[in-house]
């Protein structure tokens with residue numbers, strides 16, 4: 717954010733970005749827990765999932781409360797999942813990285829919104845093997861509005877091409893795979909296709925191509941070995957075993973690396 721750095725010291729901007737990320741990370745935890753359970757993300761206020769006791773503001777300070785309470789509920793002593801401080805900390809780091817990368821303040825808020833949504837989607841996909849339409853469709857809609865308001869880093873033509881390729885390539889792979897393997901379940905989930913379409917809008921044509929390459933690479937190198945231990949197994953009629961990988965986290969990882977490194981640098985890396 718060069719325009720701001722002229723007036724405000726950089727450490728202050730990055731510290732503010734970190735705290736901003738922690739606070740949103742705390743809200744993302746609520747979304748990750750409640751959206752798959754079809755609960756409101758606003759009401760009721762934060763409470764312990766075990767004893768139901770309402771949390772005071774000082775029990776709910778991102779990162780700090782978890783450390784002070786030593787990972788236990790103040791009222792019933794139930795263990796609090798490590799997931800909560802991890803999501804808060806990761807959101808803080810993502811916020812700092814986007815602040816370092818952004819050239820303007822609106823750019824920071826727009827891409828923080830985009831990658832924040834991808835983080836929530838990834839965690840829900842990891843837990844439930846589903847990407848809720850309540851998140852993927854509004855993300856796509858907001859992306860299209862920002863695109864035509866010229867608020868994204870990519871031009872409207874690039875963004876539309878990115879959306880068509882982001883949705884089109886996985887649809888084609890899924891279709892061919894189903895024909896070749898003669899299976900009647902989708903090789904790629906509909907939710908994956910929707911968030912790839914949205915990612916195409918936010919990152920443009922070249923951005924989505926690198927997202928697909930890096931995301932698939934991460935999926936094969938990290939995701940596939942994980943499914944051997946933890947993957948959901950689906951027994952088919954002929955005792956053929958199928959393992960699902962939640963692809964959302966790898967799409968998100970691919971998109972974030974593409975955004976941070978930048979398409980220009982990635983092309984140079986490919987061509988040496």
Ligand SMILES: [Zn+2]
Pocket residue numbers: 764765766767768769789790791792793794
């Ligand atoms: Zn409790």
